[in-house]
């Protein structure tokens with residue numbers, strides 16, 4: 288499976304409001320960012336930012352070191368286009384999160400609906416390794432994916448559905464689970480999908 292080609296096609300064929308994961312505002316992401324109490328100088332990474340993204344709302348709230356990463360350059364092109372002048376305040380990176388190594392680690396890792404696509408245990412191990420090398424000790428990670436009562440597929444791809452304990456087992460003893468929330472997301476066409484959010488602090 289060529290994931291890069293899959294995602295490039297999804298972003299070429301669909302605008303931000305045409306996909307199931309579209310939300311008018313990243314309300315829970317912003318709530319959890321606020322709860323971590325990171326300041327405006329915090330280095331924040333949005334993994335698999337897509338087109339709608341968290342970057343714009345973070346910049347609007349005064350965060351000055353926001354990085355948005357996606358495997359698809361079309362996602363990044365559309366996200367920038369959507370943000371207009373505010374896009375200049377964001378660092379944009381086209382990369383597979385599994386291969387990513389930042390020159391300087393981040394204070395906050397945010398992932399909405401990316402980790403759940405890694406069904407292969409080796410990819411899951413690489414995801415945790417990426418998170419560990421790209422996050423400072425004491426840094427936070429906010430992760431959301433489909434909950435056990437959520438759909439089995441997203442964007443036509445199979446996903447791993449998780450509860451907070453399952454996230455914690457995957458991340459291992461290097462991360463402490465400090466928050467969680469079950470969310471019912473409504474797609475643009477009115478279907479309900481259960482998401483699980485989990486917040487971790489790196490030891």
Ligand SMILES: C[S@@+](CC[C@H](N)C(=O)[O-])C[C@H]1O[C@@H](n2cnc3c(N)ncnc32)[C@H](O)[C@@H]1O
Nearest residue numbers: 294308335336337357358359383384399400401
């Ligand atoms: C379901 S969408 C979620 C987008 C965004 N996080 C949101 O909540 O609106 C998944 C996103 O992750 C990106 N993606 C998928 N696999 C990736 C990978 N291995 N590395 C980086 N980005 C990836 C896709 O291109 C897509 O934009």
